[in-house]
Amino acid sequence: MDFNNNFFLAEQMRLGNSKAYDFLMNSFYRKLCAYAYTLSHDHGASEDIVQNVFVEIWSNKKNINPLFSIKSYLYKSVYNEFINQYRKNKPVFFLEKKYFESVDLVVENTEENLEELIQLVEKEINKLPPKCREIFLLNKKEGLTHLEISEYLDISTKTIEGHMTRAFKILRKKLNFKMKTILFLLFGCTCTKSTANFTRAKLK
Incomplete structure (x- = not known):
């Protein structure tokens, strides 16, 4: 059959x-x-x-x-x-x-296996430097603000902003276009200008 x-x-x-x-x-x-x-x-x-x-x-x-x-x-x-x-x-x-x-x-419009794309995105996130990864996930997955993370980890908001900027920079280099789109869908992350433009175009 x-x-x-x-x-x-x-x-x-x-x-x-x-x-x-x-x-x-x-x-x-x-x-x-x-x-x-x-x-x-x-x-x-x-x-x-x-x-x-x-x-x-x-x-x-x-x-x-x-x-x-x-x-x-x-x-x-x-x-x-x-x-x-x-x-x-x-x-x-x-x-x-x-x-x-x-x-x-x-x-x-995604021909690839969505589950595999999500796993690849999560794999790259897990490769981030430990503190960078922790702050990124607290913000994007747990929904904590920079101020809340600052109080939780007892570090300055400026340090948090630095780690977030570094996380985006690393992911921007590692992820291809479709994986960046999946990152946005999972965490609301506009890693690049092209991803933001793509999303805005889809919302029109």
Whole structure:
């Protein structure tokens, strides 16, 4: 059985073939979780979103259109599920919705494995000098301000700014364009002018 064939896979899903469903899970679960994480920034929430999508797909398997790309359908379903859950917690303001739409657009146009790109970005972050890495993650991952980090580490805000500048300089040299885009999606980091321009263009 060639489940790599989109039409055949869709037909087998429609017929309720559990092996087709297992193939779909094995092929896309981790990738979709990585994608959901760029939206939610929460590993637990990301898994919940993806699990809900797979349950919904299996429950409505007879409605699958074999002429449509299952991959695109899965990613779009994860995006829609995220928006639905997000709305339950807070209103989706215009600029936030535009940001999420830009994430969706970037992913649709990324041929590489999103999970691998995220891992490569995290690998480069982990290569930063220890203090530089600690300050970068406290700011970009934990959301602490420079002043809060200053009080936490008992160092001056000027020292923190120096480490952040150094982190951006190192990452700018190490990451290619798509990885810089992933860095922005994960941490909101505009490492370069080109990345900022790219993002603004996507938001128009």
